[in-house]
Amino acid sequence: xxxxxxxxxxxxxxxxxxxxxxxxxxxxxxxxxxxxxxxxxxxxxxxxxxxxxxxxxxxxxxxxxxxxxxxxxxxxxxxxxxxxxxxxxxxxxxxxxxxxxxxxxxxxxxxxxxxxxxxxxxxxxxxxxxxxxxxxxxxxxxxxxxxxxxxxxxxxxxxxxxxxxxxxxxxxxxxxxxxxxxxxxxxxxxxxxxxxxxxxxxxxxxxxxxxxxxxxxxxxxxxxxxxxxxxxxxxxxxxxxxxxxxxxxxxxxxxxxxxxxxxxxxxxxxxxxxxxxxxxxxxxxxxxxxxxxxxxxxxxxxxxxxxxxxxxxxxxxxxxxxxxxxxxxxxxxxxx
Ligand code: HPA
Ligand code: ZN
Numbered sequence: 001x002x003x004x005x006x007x008x009x010x011x012x013x014x015x016x017x018x019x020x021x022x023x024x025x026x027x028x029x030x031x032x033x034x035x036x037x038x039x040x041x042x043x044x045x046x047x048x049x050x051x052x053x054x055x056x057x058x059x060x061x062x063x064x065x066x067x068x069x070x071x072x073x074x075x076x077x078x079x080x081x082x083x084x085x086x087x088x089x090x091x092x093x094x095x096x097x098x099x100x101x102x103x104x105x106x107x108x109x110x111x112x113x114x115x116x117x118x119x120x121x122x123x124x125x126x127x128x129x130x131x132x133x134x135x136x137x138x139x140x141x142x143x144x145x146x147x148x149x150x151x152x153x154x155x156x157x158x159x160x161x162x163x164x165x166x167x168x169x170x171x172x173x174x175x176x177x178x179x180x181x182x183x184x185x186x187x188x189x190x191x192x193x194x195x196x197x198x199x200x201x202x203x204x205x206x207x208x209x210x211x212x213x214x215x216x217x218x219x220x221x222x223x224x225x226x227x228x229x230x231x232x233x234x235x236x237x238x239x240x241x242x243x244x245x246x247x248x249x250x251x252x253x254x255x256x257x258x259x260x261x262x263x264x265x266x267x268x269x270x271x272x273x274x275x276x277x278x279x280x281x282x283x284x285x286x287x288x289x290x291x292x293x294x295x296x297x298x299x300x301x302x303x304x305x306x307x308x309x310x311x312x313x314x315x316x317x318x319x320x321x322x323x324x325x326x327x328x329x330x331x332x333x334x335x336x
Contacts, residue, residue, distance in 0.1 A: 002297060003321055005086040005304040006079055006268050006279045008211050008234035010130070010160065011110065012059045012092050013271025014075040023061040023070075031061075043274050048192050048243050049162055051274060059095050068109025075272075076117035076125055082280035085123060085318060086308050090130040090158055094143050103146050107153040126309065128186060130158035131174065133166035140174045148181065155309055156184030158211065159201075163193040168200040168207075175205040184309050186234075188212055191245050195219035202231065209234060209307060214246060214254050223261050232264045232307030237286045238277055239270035250289035259296070266304035298326035 015023075017036035024031045033039055045051040062071055072089070079087050089110075096106050107127075114125035129147050131140035140159075147154065157178040159171060168187055175185055189201040191212035198216045201207045202225065213233035216222045226233065237253055240246025246253055258265045267286060272278045277285070287297060305318040 001083040001280075002283075002301045002325060003085045003305075003318060004083050004279060004283070004301045005088070005266070005308040005310070005318070006082075006084045007088045007209070007232075007266065007304065007307055008090075008236055008268035008270055009075070009079075009087070009279075010055075010090045010092065010271050011072060011075060011127075012062075012095060013055060013275075014078075014273050015058055015062065015071060016074070016273045019071065019074060020058055020061055023063075023067055027061055027063050027067070029061050043242075045243055048245065051243055051271070052161060055271065055274065056095055059092075060099060062096070063099075063101060063105075065105040065109035065112075068106050069113045070109075072110045072113035072125075073117060076113060076123055077121070078272075078278055080117065080121040080123045082278045084279055086305065086310055086314075087123060087125045088128055088155070088309060089125065090128050090160060091154070092130050092132060092160065093147060094132045094135055094139060097143070097146065103150060107147075107150040111153045124310065124314075126156075127154040128156045128158045128184070129154045130160045131171065132161040133159050133171070133188075134162040136166075137170045137174060140171055141177070144174055144177060151181065154183070156186060158185075159187040159189075159205075160211070163188060163191055163197065167193070167197055169204045172204050175207075179206060184208055186211055190215035191243075195222050198222055198226075202229075208232075208309075212236065212240075212245070214240065217254055217257055217261075223263070226264075227262050230264050232266065232303070233258065234268050234307065235265050236268050236270035236275075236282065237289075238275040238282050242275040250285055253286065253289065255286060256290060259299075264303050264307055265300070266307050267300055268304075294326065294329050298322055298329075 017039040021034050185207045186209040187201040187207045188211040189197040209232040211234045267282050269279045301322050302319050305315050
């Protein structure tokens with residue numbers, strides 16, 4: 001299996017319906033149904049907000065360090081089986097602190113899961129603290145302050161949740177503080193918001209990666225900027241289809257246009273429990289819809305490591321591994 005880095009997934013979005021039921025029972029929290037299939041049948045969305053409503057409702061079942069451990073451990077086990085060798089996971093800390101959960105419970109549970117998953121399967125994991133943009137910049141600043149005692153438990157900051165009406169520029173001060181702390185910076189932009197949000201994320205927040213970025217393709221000057229500065233775009237095909245931020249048919253997805261523009265794109269799952277699959281499912285769906293060949297799949301995998309925050313020597317080692325894998329596949333084809 002092709003090794004990949006998963007750089008755009010929300011830990012809270014990996015809460016499978018079965019785990020939702022288990023944790024609801026463990027914590028005595030009521031659910032509309034205790035049948036995972038009935039719960040899953042609700043996963044039909046009109047847009048980002050209709051998804052977020054369900055996502056925030058369900059996360060109420062995750063309360064203790066043990067719950068966070070179980071959630072992260074389950075994701076890392078599944079991701080490892082999908083070929084993920086590096087996972088940079090968004091954690092929406094505010095969706096927990098708003099419910100009275102202590103940051104320590106979140107960070108302790110997730111950090112322990114990362115350590116155990118790493119010793120079990122060799123997967124490397126990291127956390128990106130993601131601010132909920134619809135709660136505004138003061139809440140983001142307070143969240144960074146609450147998280148800094150756990151500075152060793154996360155590597156960067158991100159920006160997610162409802163996009164339109166909450167432009168990146170609102171968060172300039174908190175991103176400046178994050179940069180001063182030596183944290184990496186990424187932001188969701190151009191998912192529902194326009195190219196202007198992507199410009200702001202780059203120019204005002206100084207982000208190193210754009211999450212989604214699909215609508216950047218509407219602005220040729222922005223496309224040139226992304227290409228020239230090798231700014232990664234983390235693209236999530238099944239999410240785009242589920243949230244109607246992309247075409248209903250993946251055969252019409254924007255990915256080929258991004259590749260044709262020589263952008264540094266890679267494929268990720270976003271919220272795998274809600275959108276129909278993990279990173280392997282996303283790669284298979286887009287491969288089948290667009291008839292991508294092995295060389296293109298290998299390039300997407302190389303891009304994922306090139307876009308990661310792994311130390312340079314580990315990035316190069318993973319890319320070399322893909323080169324060997326791609327070479328072996330080619331010679332197998334020749335023999336076959
Ligand atoms: N977009 C914005 N915020 C999110 C998403 C998303 O796809 N998933 C979880 N939070
Ligand atoms: Zn996302």
